[in-house]
Amino acid sequence: AQTVTQSQPEMSVQEAETVTLSCTYDTSESDYYLFWYKQPPSRQMILVIRQEAYKQQNATENRFSVNFQKAAKSFSLKISDSQLGDAAMYFCAYRRRNNNDMRFGAGTRLTVKP
Amino acid sequence: NAGVTQTPKFQVLKTGQSMTLQCAQDMNHNSMYWYRQDPGMGLRLIYYSASEGTTDKGEVPNGYNVSRLNKREFSLRLESAAPSQTSVYFCASSEVHIMGLFFGSGTQLSVL
Numbered sequence: 030a031q032t033v034t035q036s037q038p039e040m041s042v043q044e045a046e047t048v049t050l051s052c053t054y055d056t057s058e059s060d061y062y063l064f065w066y067k068q069p070p071s072r073q074m075i076l077v078i079r080q081e082a083y084k085q086q087n088a089t090e091n092r093f094s095v096n097f098q099k100a101a102k103s104f105s106l107k108i109s110d111s112q113l114g115d116a117a118m119y120f121c122a123y124r125r126r127n128n129n130d131m132r133f134g135a136g137t138r139l140t141v142k143p
Numbered sequence: 144n145a146g147v148t149q150t151p152k153f154q155v156l157k158t159g160q161s162m163t164l165q166c167a168q169d170m171n172h173n174s175m176y177w178y179r180q181d182p183g184m185g186l187r188l189i190y191y192s193a194s195e196g197t198t199d200k201g202e203v204p205n206g207y208n209v210s211r212l213n214k215r216e217f218s219l220r221l222e223s224a225a226p227s228q229t230s231v232y233f234c235a236s237s238e239v240h241i242m243g244l245f246f247g248s249g250t251q252l253s254v255l
Contacts, residue, residue: 064243066243071248074186074233076243120186129191129199130191131188131244132188133185136185
């Protein structure tokens with residue numbers, strides 16, 4: 030079974046600084062998708078960024094970027110120029126191609142200090 | 144554009160009571176899902192429906208039943224609620240896997 034591990038239950042960052050959230054996953058598959066979701070206090074799950082495993086180029090969405098290391102099964106999220114609105118729970122997720130079961134990590138709570 | 148709509152947003156039940164969580168999506172997605180979220184455990188899949196007329200068990204299906212009423216609606220039923228089912232429940236939908244899941248706003252359920 031595929032599992033997703035987020036080893037940092039909590040992280041904090043100073044406003045305008047950069048922070049990296051870690052995620053590792055376990056799979057024997059070669060074709061899959063990886064995601065980072067943000068959950069602010071409103072409870073809404075918001076897709077931040079996604080990565081296709083067969084693409085070597087790391088995905089980027091404005092201030093959010095990933096470091097995808099397929100051999101190491103690592104998928105970290107970097108948030109640049111952190112803003113107060115970035116404070117939230119962040120979940121890493123894995124999904125095998127053509128499979129309906131998306132697996133989530135336990136989450137990392139990010140605090141942004143003014 | 145409403146996306147995925149869940150009702151109710153909050154619910155308190157007594158042990159043994161039953162209830163149905165409703166979910167509807169207006170994005171014409173084929174696949175729909177029910178997840179539960181518990182502290183320190185992320186989100187875990189309860190049931191999913193790959194298309195209208197089909198349902199399958201996920202990681203934690205015990206104590207739940209689902210109905211895919213039509214392409215838009217996917218309900219989750221607790222026949223006899225237990226305190227262990229206290230959780231936040233999310234409905235989600237998707238069409239193309241690479242796009243990820245679109246989530247509803249969640250239902251906070253407490254079973255006393």
